[in-house]
Amino acid sequence: MENHYFVDSDKLSEAALKKKHELETNPASRTDHMKYMEGMEQIKSDIMDKVITEMKNYDYSQYTARDVNTALNHENCTVEDFKALLSPAAEPFLEKMAQRAKLETQKHFGNTVYLFTPLYIANYCENYCVYCGFNCYNDIRRMRLDMEQIEHEMKVIADSGMEEILLLTGESRAQSSVEYIGEACKLARKYFRMVGIEVYPLNTDEYRYLHECGVDYVTVFQETYDSDCYEQLHLMGHKRVWPYRFEAQERALMGGMRGIACSALLGLSDFRKDALASALHVYFLQRKYPQAEISLSCPRLRPIINNDEINPLDVHEKQLCQILCAYRIFLPFCGITVSSRESESFRNGIVKIAATKVSAGVSTGIGDHESKYTGKESEAAEGDEQFEINDGRSFDKMYKDMSEEGLQPVLNDYLYV
Numbered sequence: 404m405e406n407h408y409f410v411d412s413d414k415l416s417e418a419a420l421k422k423k424h425e426l427e428t429n430p431a432s433r434t435d436h437m438k439y440m441e442g443m444e445q446i447k448s449d450i451m452d453k454v455i456t457e458m459k460n461y462d463y464s465q466y467t468a469r470d471v472n473t474a475l476n477h478e479n480c481t482v483e484d485f486k487a488l489l490s491p492a493a494e495p496f497l498e499k500m501a502q503r504a505k506l507e508t509q510k511h512f513g514n515t516v517y518l519f520t521p522l523y524i525a526n527y528c529e530n531y532c533v534y535c536g537f538n539c540y541n542d543i544r545r546m547r548l549d550m551e552q553i554e555h556e557m558k559v560i561a562d563s564g565m566e567e568i569l570l571l572t573g574e575s576r577a578q579s580s581v582e583y584i585g586e587a588c589k590l591a592r593k594y595f596r597m598v599g600i601e602v603y604p605l606n607t608d609e610y611r612y613l614h615e616c617g618v619d620y621v622t623v624f625q626e627t628y629d630s631d632c633y634e635q636l637h638l639m640g641h642k643r644v645w646p647y648r649f650e651a652q653e654r655a656l657m658g659g660m661r662g663i664a665c666s667a668l669l670g671l672s673d674f675r676k677d678a679l680a681s682a683l684h685v686y687f688l689q690r691k692y693p694q695a696e697i698s699l700s701c702p703r704l705r706p707i708i709n710n711d712e713i714n715p716l717d718v719h720e721k722q723l724c725q726i727l728c729a730y731r732i733f734l735p736f737c738g739i740t741v742s743s744r745e746s747e748s749f750r751n752g753i754v755k756i757a758a759t760k761v762s763a764g765v766s767t768g769i770g771d772h773e774s775k776y777t778g779k780e781s782e783a784a785e786g787d788e789q790f791e792i793n794d795g796r797s798f799d800k801m802y803k804d805m806s807e808e809g810l811q812p813v814l815n816d817y818l819y820v
Contacts (some may be wrong), residue, residue: 419540426740428680436634441730444606450568488729504731517760519567528573536707566814568596574603585616592617604651610658620662621655627672628680662696670704670715705790731757743792764800
């Protein structure tokens with residue numbers, strides 16, 4: 404596949420490259436990425452059509468400096484204003500955008516920054532996504548933690564002072580069933596006040612079950628909102644079904660979840676269009692489900708095991724900063740998360756401008772928190788990570804750094820009564 408947005412891999416295993424070549428040279432062998440597979444719930448919602456229509460009609464080259472000035476002078480940012488702020492014409496206005504974003508952040512969030520940590524409990528996957536370290540044809544150490552191991556990892560994390568956890572798995576129903584995830588969530592509720600999940604998309608009744616197991620919110624990355632590009636990047640597996648993935652957050656809200664998070668993986672396709680679609684996805688969901696807590700993430704591609712060349716070609720820190728400032732101006736009440744994919748210096752700066760939540764004490768591997776948190780060598784086997792992180796600060800270090808930046812680190816903002 405010819406890709407203009409990131410360096411594709413020629414370093415995968417022979418079996419991986421052979422399968423990739425097969426699927427790319429014979430499109431008929433790939434399942435229809437717009438057709439729901441058996442067991443996938445279809446809901447009646449117009450949000451997908453609204454988002455994609457706006458994205459397809461977005462010609463960011465038509466916006467001018469005058470459009471950007473007009474957008475910055477409006478008290479309330481419209482969809483049209485947001486499009487101008489994402490355009491190349493807005494790049495010279497980055498300082499003004501940052502000043503406006505900072506005002507909006509302080510107005511609605513004060514000087515608080517929320518801290519959480521991810522816990523990967525399994526890295527088995529049934530999908531072939533060419534950019535992901537977990538893909539089923541990548542030759543990595545696979546592992547699934549049992550409940551005793553999960554609880555041990557949670558104790559180590561909780562002992563550090565962390566109160567919010569995000570549980571993640573690879574996308575394999577066979578190895579990480581809904582029931583397995585649910586049991587892990589019940590354990591998490593014993594140790595943490597906030598529990599989130601980032602797993603394969605589910606049906607409404609499955610989200611309802613996980614909510615009953617203690618889950619507060621659900622994160623799903625659409626990866627790219629460009630369905631044609633999506634089809635070329637996701638060669639096989641349930642993840643190929645683009646519309647089922649798009650509607651995952653809405654099914655989660657229908658299943659009773661308190662909050663959801665949306666995102667594209669910036670660098671897979673045209674990042675300006677993906678940023679527009681991500682924010683509009685949130686925008687329309689907020690209007691349909693005003694009771695929900697909805698947030699945005701902004702991950703960029705990172706190198707993976709067996710392909711250290713994977714990186715976005717056109718989404719540099721300046722562009723990422725522009726996107727985040729535009730997000731804050733357009734969606735002033737929306738939480739914005741910046742992960743450990745980004746550098747320490749970038750995260751230290753952006754939390755003072757637009758971001759409201761950062762991860763700390765991060766590992767994207769399986770079963771290695773004891774060694775990373777305590778320095779003790781773990782006796783358990785470990786599974787390989789999904790991608791390379793760029794900011795490996797511990798919880799204590801992150802808390803201290805945020806405090807020294809004049810921010811107020813927050814570990815939990817929700818009480819069950």
